Amino acid sequence: MTYPYTEPLFSNFLLVRMTLPLDKLEDFSKHMHELIPRVFSKKVGWELLRAGTHADKETVRVVHLWQLPEPANLWEGMYSVAADSTYAQLNKLVRTESQELLRLAPLSPVKLELHEQSLDHFALCELGLVQDWRQVCQWRERLLTLNVRKETGPKDWPLYATFRPQTGDLRRQINMWQLDRSALGNAASWEAEVEKTAPESAKLADGTVVVAKHGPIEVYDVLRY
Numbered sequence: 001m002t003y004p005y006t007e008p009l010f011s012n013f014l015l016v017r018m019t020l021p022l023d024k025l026e027d028f029s030k031h032m033h034e035l036i037p038r039v040f041s042k043k044v045g046w047e048l049l050r051a052g053t054h055a056d057k058e059t060v061r062v063v064h065l066w067q068l069p070e071p072a073n074l075w076e077g078m079y080s081v082a083a084d085s086t087y088a089q090l091n092k093l094v095r096t097e098s099q100e101l102l103r104l105a106p107l108s109p110v111k112l113e114l115h116e117q118s119l120d121h122f123a124l125c126e127l128g129l130v131q132d133w134r135q136v137c138q139w140r141e142r143l144l145t146l147n148v149r150k151e152t153g154p155k156d157w158p159l160y161a162t163f164r165p166q167t168g169d170l171r172r173q174i175n176m177w178q179l180d181r182s183a184l185g186n187a188a189s190w191e192a193e194v195e196k197t198a199p200e201s202a203k204l205a206d207g208t209v210v211v212a213k214h215g216p217i218e219v220y221d222v223l224r225y
Contacts, residue, residue, distance in 0.1 A: 012166070013102040014065070015100045015163070016063065018061070021058065021059060050178075063124070102165055107140055119222065121221060123176070126215035127172065129171045130211075138210075139204055139210040155186045159175060187217050198211065
């Protein structure tokens with residue numbers, strides 16, 4: 001079996017979150033369209049798996065999910081792109097930026113479709129986990145069955161991947177779904193369940209709750225450069 005990227009279980013991934021003025025998104029996209037093949041792909045070997053936006057009144061949040069070569073060459077990548085004049089123009093448009101190195105969690109789906117194969121939307125949700133490592137391992141095994149039944153999140157949201165952060169606060173997990181426009185409204189009932197009681201995807205088979213804290217679901221429109 002082949003995958004659209006190399007060494008999926010041992011690859012590093014980079015989650016980048018940015019904010020910029022809403023009226024600068026078009027310029028930002030033009031610069032990214034130029035930089036991806038010329039700099040990110042050719043010079044440092046980064047593969048863009050997903051890009052998305054969530055717009056407010058005056059600002060827009062932009063998220064990038066990259067696959068990095070092994071070992072992670074984050075410093076090399078930042079050094080290489082910083083010397084590019086187009087990147088310098090792009091960087092001036094960004095108000096805030098955070099970067100986080102990720103790895104696939106055990107038993108996560110390993111068929112990560114490339115950016116051009118994505119649906120119209122994707123969503124992220126960060127989970128804080130209990131400190132009991134044995135329970136966490138049992139819970140992750142159970143998630144494999146829930147994922148097959150598409151019950152790891154809102155109804156009709158197939159899980160795209162589960163990531164384990166390698167930087168920042170540990171004992172976290174980031175679930176990522178990709179979804180069709182028709183399923184967007186299903187998040188509300190899921191989040192209401194989270195508020196009242198832990199959903200089945202937060203528990204072991206015996207009802208023990210392993211997810212100590214659910215972050216909000218972040219839904220993004222897919223951005224194609």
